[in-house]
Amino acid sequence: MVPTKATRHRGTDTSSNPESAVVTPALCPHCCDPIMCSAEVVMATCDLSSILTTANWAVYQGGSPETLLPPCATPGQKETLQPSAHLTCSPGDQGHQSWYHLAPQYWTKQNTLEWISHHVEESQFDASTLNMASCSMDGPTLCQMSHQALVSIFGLLGEQLFQNLLELKAKYGAYDLTMTCDFLNNLLDEFPEILNVNGADGIYDLGSVAEHSGGASDLNTFTLDKPKMMGEMTPVSDNGYESGPTSPDSLDFSNAGVLLPKVPTFSDSGSDSEQDLSDASCPRTAYEPFAADGEELKPCKRGRGRPRKLKQGSEHYVHTKRSKHAPRGTHLWEFIRDILIHPEQNPGLMKWEDRHQGVFKFLKSEAVAQLWGQKKRNTSMTYEKLSRAMRYYYKREILERVDGRRLVYKFGKNASGWQQGASGF
C-alpha cells in the first residue's frame, strides 16, 4: 500500500537549530540623543547587523510606504528613508537600489548605511566603536565630507571609506552626467511640448536642466515633480523609456515620501507594465483557451507548468525589463522573518507560535501574500503561490514542516536571523 503524501511527508518535527548564532546588539552611546529622529534612534541603538535588518526592512516598503514604515518613522520622515527622488539615469537605477548600483550622490541614508556596513564587514572593523548617529547621512552629505571628516568619524575605517568613495565618485560621475543628458535629450525629442510646461506652473525647467553641465553632483539639484513627469510620459510604451527614468523602478514614485502623494497602484504608474503584463501574460489569454475567431468557444485545457512568456513580436508582448523576482538577498523567507520580527509594522498578519522553536503561523495568509506581491510588484500573488515557494524551503531546510497544523511553519536550520536577540529585537 502506497502511503499518502501526508503520511510520507509529515512528522518531521525536529528541534530548533542550536548552532544559530545569537548576537547581542551593541548599544550606541548616542541612543538617548533626543535630537535624533526616531528612525535614527533605532539605527543608532543597534549594531550593524541590526542596521542591515532595518535597512532590509526599508527595502520591503517598496510598494507601500504608508503601510510599511519603520517602527518609529513618522510620515514626514519617509523621504529620509527612501530612495532619492532625483532625476537620474544612474546605472541600474531601480526602486530600491543597493549602494553599489548607484552613484554615491544619489544614495539615501539607507544606501549609506549599507555601504558602511559592507566596509565594516569587509575589513572586520569593530562596529561597536562607531558613532552610529554619524552614520546616518545621505549620499550628498557623504560626498561633501572631507577625508579628515571621515577619518575623524570612522577612524581607520574612514580611510578606507574615503578611498572607496573617491573610486565610486569617479566611476559614476561622468557616466551619470552623460546618461542624464542623453535621457533629457530623448525626453525633449519625444515631448517637445514638455518645455511649455516650463514656467506654466513653475515646476521644472528642463531647458535649463539640459543646458546644465555643472558636473554629476550638481544633478542632485534637479529634483523634478515626478508624478507629473510620469504622467507626461505614461503614453510612451515603445521607445525604451521604460528602462530609463520613467520606470517605476528607476524613479520609485511610491517611495518619494512627502514630496508627492502616494501612487496607489501599479497600473497607474505609467510605464509600470506589471499590471499590463499580468494581463497580457495572463495564461488564460496567452494560451487562448477559447477559439480566437469566436466560432465555437470551447474551453481548452491548459498545459502543466508555468505558461511560456510571450516573446517580443507577439501582439501580446509587453515591453518590460522589469523583473518580478526579488534581487538576491531579499528572499521570501527573509520577508516572512522580517514580518515576524517587526510585528508592529504589520500587526495581525503573522504571529509566533513558538518563538524559541521558530514556529510561526500565518494569521492573514492572503494579506501576507499580497504584501509579498506588492514587494515583488506582482499583483497576482496569492497565498497558494506563496505557500508553494515556502514548501520549496523544506528541501533546503530553511523551513521545516509542522504536521497537522494549517498555516503553520517552522524555521529550519538554514534560516537565520529569526532567533531572539539575533537582530536586536
Add this chain to the structure above:
DNA sequence: GCTTTGTTTCCTGATT
C-alpha cells in the same frame, strides 16, 4: 552563452 538559483505559475490529488 550556459548554468544555477530562487522563485512564479499552474496543475492534480489529498487532507482538514
Add this chain to the structure above:
DNA sequence: CAATCAGGAAACAAAG
C-alpha cells in the same frame, strides 16, 4: 465544499 497542503512540471530572470 472551500481552504489548505503537497509536490510535479515548466517557465522566468538575475547572478555566477
